[in-house]
Amino acid sequence: MKIRLSIIKLILCSILILCLHNGNSYALTSNSITPSVIIGPNFADLAEDVINSVVNISTTQVVSNNDSSPSIPNDQSIPDFYKDWLEKNKESQKKTFSSLGSGFIIDESGIIVTNAHVIKGADEIEVIFSDGIKLKAELIGKDIKTDIAVLKVNPEKEQSLKALKFGSSEELRVGDWVLAIGNPFGLGGTVTAGIVSAMNRDINAGPYDDFIQTDASINKGNSGGPLFNVNGEVIGINSAIISTSGGSVGIGFAIPSNTAIDIIDQLNEFGETKRGWLGVRIQIVTEEIAESLGLKVNQGALVADVDIPSPASRAGIKAGDVIVSFGGIEIKEMRELPKVVAQTKIGSTVNVSIIRNGKNINKRVRVDRLDEKELEIASLEVDLADESEYIDELGFALSKISASMIEKYNLEANEKGLIVSGINSSSDAYLRGLREGDIIIRIVPKPVLLNVEQFIRIIDIYRQQNKSLMLLHVKRGSNMIKIFPIKIN
Structure with missing residues (x-):
């Protein structure tokens, strides 16, 4: 009996051990995940090879505080020693400011690249090399828009410079x-x-x-x-x-x-940059604008206005067009277009693909040079117009641009469209950016607005077509022109 019990216990223990073994084996082979070990590269050799081509940039700017300095009188009765004292005092009013930055060698002749903001306002630029040699630098040119500056130093006879190479x-x-x-x-x-x-x-x-x-x-x-x-x-x-x-x-x-x-x-x-110029003012194609224009996807750059004359106007590009390709390069986002145009060779002719009224149209554009003169956007403050019609469902009032309106609002004589003479601050139009004093040139892609009745007729047609949005081509001040998507309630 005892022998039989011992055999039974032995069998049960064997089964238990086998189960545990199988369970552990499954856990190791079927459920275990061996983590990937990421080992960072050893940068020691790389750093040793390039570090001597990186330089320190030290700049000095001298600022004269003339307001606090007494003027030196031109009077023979004033003793010379007093004039000398005034001159020395004037010199002591000059303040020197210094700043530090970095740069790197791109040519063995002494061409160095840095940021434009590093050398901004500098009277003197000094380049300090890794071996301690200090050399005065000359500014070859700078581009504030991309924050890049190019310097030139004259290396000493025994000095050997190593240029760095650019990658993609x-x-x-x-x-x-x-x-x-x-x-x-x-x-x-x-x-x-x-x-x-x-x-x-x-x-x-x-x-x-x-x-x-x-x-x-x-x-x-x-x-x-x-x-x-x-x-x-x-x-x-x-x-x-x-x-x-x-x-x-x-x-x-x-x-x-x-x-x-x-x-x-x-x-x-x-010594300067030469950028391509198209002559359009653009904005983002939002989902609402894409829907209103019948676009399948909200991509490209929406043309809010076209400069006249310009490459765009000569090619027949109009406000309300959506530029989706320039020179064979797809424009997915609005901000891509200025960069692509700027990098295009001046005088070259490129293909521009646009979408107008839901149709794809190709234009040939000859790229001109960008005028770097910045345009100041003027603000326009107005009072409510006397001759206005309030459109209750839209939440703003419109007035025809008559001779009296031109005088009252100080508008240009050839101004086209309708002026927003009042707006409800809780309206959809206000929340989307429309303001008093804005000039609604037209409802895209309709013709230029001549009177309020024409505006209301277009709205009625849109309602009959079950459209929920309209695109207002709006001018603000002397320069800003934009397209606003406004809900039609």
Whole structure:
């Protein structure tokens, strides 16, 4: 009996051990996940190879405080010693400001690239090399819109400069390793590493924003320094950071090399940039605008106005058109068009694809040179007009532009359209940006408005067609022209 019980216990134990073994085996083979081990690259060889081509930029600006300096009287009765004292006192009123930045060598002859804001207002620019040699630099040219400047130094006879090579920023991918070298807080030759956090960032720094975002540590003084890929090629110029403390919080921005190369070449050759010009004012194609225009997707650049004369006007491009391709390059977002046009060779003729009234149309445009003169957008303040008709369902009043209106609102003699003489601040039109004093030129794509009755007739037709939105072609002040999508209640 005892033997039988022992055998039974032995069998039960064997079954239990087998079950446990099978369970463990399943857990190891079927449910286990072997984590990927990511090992960062060794940047030591790369840093050693390129660090001597990165320089420190020191600038000096002298500011005279003339208001606090007594004038030197031109009077023979004043003793010379007093005049000398006044002259010395005037000199002592001059204040010297200095700043630090970074740069890098792109040509052995002494051509150096940095940021335009690094040398802004500088009376003297000094380049400090890794071996301690200091040389005065001459400004070859700068481009404020892209924040790039090109300098020239004359190397000493025994000095050998090594130029860095540019790589293609278009080949970068989010997650790629990058290396930054610069002069943060005056600590030259500082190397930091990180990854590409994002591409094509727009931080409202300029009209051609297309930054590389990186978490490599970038601080004050890093501006103008290079951002390298793992091959030791410059794929960006460190330019800006976002920070609440003034120091790095892992959000830095670099100008892509593919943007910088063309600007650098132009500055080096001409001392200035020569950009292409189309002559249109554009805005974003929102979902509502796309729906109103009958577009399948909300992409491209909506033409709000066309300069006359301009390449666009000569080609027959009109307000309300949506530019979806320029020179064979697809325009997915509005902000892509200015960059593509700017990089187009002046005098060249390109194909421009537009959508008008739901149809695809191709235009041939000869690109001119952009006039760098900035246009100031004037504000227009008005009172309620006496001759106006309030459209209750839209929440604003309209008036015809008569001779009395031109005088009252100080408008141009040839102004076309209807003026917004009053608007309800809780209306959809107001919430979408329409304001008193705005001139509604037309309802896109209809003709120019001549009177309020014409405006109301178009609204009635839209309601019969079950349209929920209309596009108002609006002028504000002397320069701003925009298209507003307004709900039809």
